[in-house]
Amino acid sequence: MPDAFPNHPSYCGLRERFVHAATQAGASLSRYDHPLPGPFGESLSTDVAWLGNPRAERVLVTLSGTHGVEGYYGSDCQSQWLETYGTRELPDDVAILMIHLINPWGTAWMRRVNEDNIDLNRNYIDFTQPLPDNAAYAAIHDVYTCTDLEGPSRAQADARFNALVEEHGWAQLMAIVGAGQYQFADGLFFGGHAPSWSNQTLRQILATHLGSAKVAMTFDLHTGAGEYGHPMLMTIVQSAYPALPDAQSLFGPWLYTLITAANTLSDTGVAATSTGYTSQALLDALPEVQLMPFVIECGTWPGPPMHAQLRADHWLHLHGDPLSEQGQMIKRGLLEQFYPDDSDWQALVGLRTRQIWERALTALIHQDYTPKTPRADLSTSPQE
Numbered sequence: 001m002p003d004a005f006p007n008h009p010s011y012c013g014l015r016e017r018f019v020h021a022a023t024q025a026g027a028s029l030s031r032y033d034h035p036l037p038g039p040f041g042e043s044l045s046t047d048v049a050w051l052g053n054p055r056a057e058r059v060l061v062t063l064s065g066t067h068g069v070e071g072y073y074g075s076d077c078q079s080q081w082l083e084t085y086g087t088r089e090l091p092d093d094v095a096i097l098m099i100h101l102i103n104p105w106g107t108a109w110m111r112r113v114n115e116d117n118i119d120l121n122r123n124y125i126d127f128t129q130p131l132p133d134n135a136a137y138a139a140i141h142d143v144y145t146c147t148d149l150e151g152p153s154r155a156q157a158d159a160r161f162n163a164l165v166e167e168h169g170w171a172q173l174m175a176i177v178g179a180g181q182y183q184f185a186d187g188l189f190f191g192g193h194a195p196s197w198s199n200q201t202l203r204q205i206l207a208t209h210l211g212s213a214k215v216a217m218t219f220d221l222h223t224g225a226g227e228y229g230h231p232m233l234m235t236i237v238q239s240a241y242p243a244l245p246d247a248q249s250l251f252g253p254w255l256y257t258l259i260t261a262a263n264t265l266s267d268t269g270v271a272a273t274s275t276g277y278t279s280q281a282l283l284d285a286l287p288e289v290q291l292m293p294f295v296i297e298c299g300t301w302p303g304p305p306m307h308a309q310l311r312a313d314h315w316l317h318l319h320g321d322p323l324s325e326q327g328q329m330i331k332r333g334l335l336e337q338f339y340p341d342d343s344d345w346q347a348l349v350g351l352r353t354r355q356i357w358e359r360a361l362t363a364l365i366h367q368d369y370t371p372k373t374p375r376a377d378l379s380t381s382p383q384e
């Protein structure tokens with residue numbers, strides 16, 4: 001067992017707590033085994049807990065760890081909810097589906113991406129169509145493949161990076177990089193060339209568990225964008241969806257609606273130019289469901305130190321040894337960017353996330369969400 005890799009918090013700790021809390025709450029559990037082990041040789045899986053009637057038509061769905069290292073926050077919220085409210089009685093037509101660590105390899109290895117260097121939130125695209133082209137990223141890709149972490153070649157890469165910041169401005173440069181790219185498997189924000197294990201597993205979970213659902217609210221849990229300690233409730237999609245007015249009326253000014261498109265800048269810290277977000281995959285996979293896909297994005301540290309840590313972690317997996325002492329240092333630095341070692345931060349984002357889920361659950365229990373317009377009519381509207 002390596003002693004250099006950080007072992008607290010750890011994937012195993014998160015999983016044991018979640019499975020225990022779900023069992024205590026009387027949830028039915030299923031496990032989706034990942035083919036690769038974690039840094040300690042441990043088995044990895046995505047675990048799914050269902051609370052309530054298996055045939056319920058209204059479902060609250062929580063999803064943690066799309067970006068692996070952000071799963072330390074997401075898992076904590078899921079387990080806390082189960083420990084606090086898990087035994088509460090649900091009405092017959094309402095259920096809760098908790099998808100725990102959809103990118104377990106990324107959580108275990110403390111990476112934002114998955115085992116193939118894929119950013120899952122760029123991977124939910126239609127791979128039968130031509131892949132999105134990001135020529136602007138191609139022109140700067142070499143900055144991210146420097147073989148050294150220190151020394152003259154690294155200094156050269158840093159100088160080039162600083163020149164790019166000068167040329168484009170920070171926000172515009174991050175919009176180029178964050179948009180995702182499908183050309184370089186060793187690049188940043190790589191979307192993949194095929195559906196990843198997590199992508200296929202998520203679709204399998206949805207097909208297995210949401211067959212009876214008519215109304216659903218989903219919460220994809222993230223950290224790392226926005227102001228420190230500010231959890232932001234968002235809905236991020238490529239175009240307006242049928243239940244968007246319901247989502248907006250439920251959360252009012254708390255909800256930030258982000259419609260993504262090429263050449264779009266957003267002041268949220270979330271990439272507005274990207275393709276392949278989870279929210280869009282959920283909408284595509286559940287066309288019969290009146291679906292409100294939400295994202296909770298909890299702000300941590302500013303963009304430049306965050307990006308520096310991402311670069312270091314990227315180098316570590318391309319050219320370094322994650323199990324070395326240097327690896328441990330980089331992992332600690334990266335974890336801090338996505339799950340600050342600050343009990344106030346952790347308590348605050350946990351509280352806000354529970355608050356949001358409580359409002360959602362109350363609405364699922366009491367609101368009438370009968371679709372007002374048949375989907376067939378909407379699909380021909382010019383908006384789509």
Ligand SMILES: [Zn+2]
Nearest residue numbers: 067070222223
């Ligand atoms: Zn994220």
